[in-house]
Amino acid sequence: MKKQITLLSGDGIGPEIMESAKEVLQVIAEEFNHDFIFHEHAIGGNAVDAYGEPLPEETLKAAEEGDAILLGAVGGPKWENHPVYQRPEQGLLKIRKSLGLFANLRPIKLIPALIHASPLKEEIVAASDIVIIRELTGGLYFGKPSERRDNGNSVVDTLSYERYEMERIIEKGFETALSRRKHLTSVDKANVLESSRMWREIVEEKAKKYPEVTVEHVLVDAAAMKLITNPASFDTIVTENLFGDILSDEASVITGSLGMLPSASVREDGLGLYEPIHGSAPDIAGKGIANPLGMILSASFMLRDSFGLEVEANAMEQAVNEALEQGYHTADLDVKDGTLVSTKEMTDVVIGSLSARSISDDICYMYV
Ligand SMILES: NC(=O)c1ccc[n+]([C@@H]2O[C@H](COP(=O)([O-])OP(=O)(O)OC[C@H]3O[C@@H](n4cnc5c(N)ncnc54)[C@H](O)[C@@H]3O)[C@@H](O)[C@H]2O)c1
Ligand SMILES: CC(C)[C@H](C(=O)O)[C@@H](O)C(=O)O
Ligand SMILES: [Mg+2]
DSSP: OEEEEEEEEESTTHHHHHHHHHHHHHHHHHHHTOEEEEEEOOOTHHHHHHHSSSSOHHHHHHHHHSSEEEEEEOOOGGGTTSOGGGOHHHHHHHHHHHHTOOEEEEEEEOOGGGTTTSSSOHHHHTTOEEEEEEEOSSGGGTOSOOEEEGGGTEEEOOOOOOHHHHHHHHHHHHHHHHTTTSEEEEEEOTTTOHHHHHHHHHHHHHHTTOTTSEEEEEEHHHHHHHHHHOGGGOSEEEEOHHHHHHHHHHHHHHHTOGGGOEEEEEOTTOOEEEEESSOOOTTTTTTTOOOOHHHHHHHHHHHHHTTOOHHHHHHHHHHHHHHHHTTEEOTTSOOTTOEEOOHHHHHHHHHHHHHHHHHHHHHHHHHO
């Protein structure tokens, strides 16, 4: 299979973890006889430095024309005092909005080898298997006006949604729940916000179309508490943009590290942007110690969901599991008696597991 993949490494640890994903994908391409063609483009702070804007036109064009997009992370202290239009994060928001990537899927599944790495008790995290479906192109992030007034003495941000924007993400929530354990938790703040009351009405309307799915409404503050006291009580969560951003970082604690979580941002026709949920981690950038697994798992997410390469995606995920089972971990993961490794070493271990796996598959094949 021949695929054009747009690589947007970004800032901070972005390029370090992107290198890992690229190397692993190259091994997959060789072993499974695919042709992955990588096209690297600028986004975020490095694009501001080179082009004066965080999302150059050519990056957007390449992203639209390719088969899928892989993104590292954007942002960092260097650009914090730039005007809003030159903030790295604006590049990320603009690519999501311009490409219409309205549905952000954030799976949170405990990897058994990491059961002790979470600061939460083993019995609490044990059965965790959640998908957060986060609305990605509306809400407070994009509402107008968003500005300072009265010489900086008052400020307004606007939370606005059109009905169709709520309908399509809620529908995605139901479809996802239907393909899983058929339990949908809709998270809102309907006791305070009008937008949440409209959201809840739409969830109730859509529920009639999905009688097999059990629907539960949970207020966002209570959901934040339940996520870490009883994560196993969740299956699929659907929520608006900002709530989903906050809850997914919180949920990463279940897996032992923010560095573990992948995500997919998709639209109706299947175009997808795949990225770890974490940021550019300026505190560890350049040290070669970042956890590359959230990025590698984002690449396997791309293989499965954008390219339909189920076997290859499984092989990558299996290789990640094996690396962790053997006790290898980067510094962000609190693994007792394991082997502390760098980003590069972790990548090599994953590649080693992949290669060993295909050799053993060959042997099995030869003897069948
Ligand atoms: N998708 C994105 O590009 C994205 C997401 C979140 C934050 N950001 C940006 O990143 C910058 C830093 O934000 P922040 O510090 O609040 O969040 P962050 O996610 O970058 O880091 C939070 C903490 O988690 C650690 N961490 C994150 N990813 C890790 C990994 N792969 N391996 C090991 N440790 C990891 C960091 O070292 C840090 O201590 C900001 O400019 C922010 O806007 C970008
Ligand atoms: C960097 C920022 C704009 C982004 C968001 O809030 O969506 C990030 O936190 C994320 O989760 O992808
Ligand atoms: Mg976030």
